[in-house]
Amino acid sequence: MTVQWKNTSKTYGFVSQAFHWIVAILIIATFVIGQAWEDTSRGDPNFELLASLHKSFGILILFLFIFRIIWRCINPAPALPENTPFFLRLIAMIIHWGLYALMFMLPFSGIGASFNAGVAIDFFGLFIIESPIPRNIEVAKKLIDVHHILTKTLLAFFLLHVLASLKHHFWNRDDILTRMLDIRRPFHRFLR
Numbered sequence: 459m460t461v462q463w464k465n466t467s468k469t470y471g472f473v474s475q476a477f478h479w480i481v482a483i484l485i486i487a488t489f490v491i492g493q494a495w496e497d498t499s500r501g502d503p504n505f506e507l508l509a510s511l512h513k514s515f516g517i518l519i520l521f522l523f524i525f526r527i528i529w530r531c532i533n534p535a536p537a538l539p540e541n542t543p544f545f546l547r548l549i550a551m552i553i554h555w556g557l558y559a560l561m562f563m564l565p566f567s568g569i570g571a572s573f574n575a576g577v578a579i580d581f582f583g584l585f586i587i588e589s590p591i592p593r594n595i596e597v598a599k600k601l602i603d604v605h606h607i608l609t610k611t612l613l614a615f616f617l618l619h620v621l622a623s624l625k626h627h628f629w630n631r632d633d634i635l636t637r638m639l640d641i642r643r644p645f646h647r648f649l650r
């Protein structure tokens with residue numbers, strides 16, 4: 459059986475689909491855990507677990523981002539339907555590249571905040587990443603503010619992104635959603 463690993467002009471290949479859905483699940487989980495952690499007080503028995511899970515998932519997202527963005531740069535996305543107006547193409551581009559930027563800036567600001575606060579990062583209980591820089595609480599506070607603003611931006615972009623996918627599927631009735639969602643597609647050669 460031949461598998462369509464790369465994107466074609468019509469559909470996403472298996473690698474892009476896998477990256478998209480694995481990272482989407484990780485981002486949603488990191489967001490929810492971050493919120494739960496924020497609502498937990500320091501003395502709570504779950505505090506350290508939530509902190510470690512949140513930071514570990516975030517670091518995993520940053521790690522996957524490096525490979526995903528390289529794959530994206532050497533492997534262009536399928537074309538939008540021909541009749542898509544210019545302003546919608548522009549909005550889709552801003553949202554997609556905005557989401558890529560957030561996948562990088564969120565973990566980066568979070569790691570920066572932890573290190574500047576002098577807090578080591580416990581990666582899934584496997585190993586500890588000590589802060590390599592001197593403690594600077596002022597910078598840590600600023601980076602936390604940035605992290606908060608980025609989480610709000612992520613939520614807004616994510617909602618627009620999902621609404622747009624649903625609009626394509628139920629209103630325009632095109633295959634924008636299925637070319638990303640249907641992971642059986644890359645296994646059918648006729649879609650080339």
Ligand code: HEM
Pocket residue numbers: 485488489490492493496512513514515516517519560561564565566567568569570571572579602605606607609610612
């Ligand atoms: C894509 C990855 C990430 C997402 C989506 C994310 C999201 C969140 C969310 C939703 C919160 C709760 C506060 C709020 O609603 O603004 C939060 C808090 C926090 N996150 Fe992240 N985060 C990510 C990665 C990281 C990483 C990698 C670290 C550190 C290694 C980190 C460190 C923190 C810290 C220190 C806080 C608490 C801030 C405070 O005490 O107010 N985050 N994050």
Ligand code: HEM
Pocket residue numbers: 478481482483485486530535536538554555557558561616619620623634635636637638639
């Ligand atoms: C669970 C809800 C989600 C749905 C239904 C969804 C749906 C889609 C669809 C249908 C596409 C393809 C668009 C096209 O064909 O032009 C897409 C692409 C994309 N999605 Fe999502 N998505 C979801 C979650 C996420 C999350 C959480 C992120 C990251 C924060 C994300 C980031 C992206 C990016 C960056 C692209 C562009 C891929 C490319 O480079 O071509 N998505 N999404």
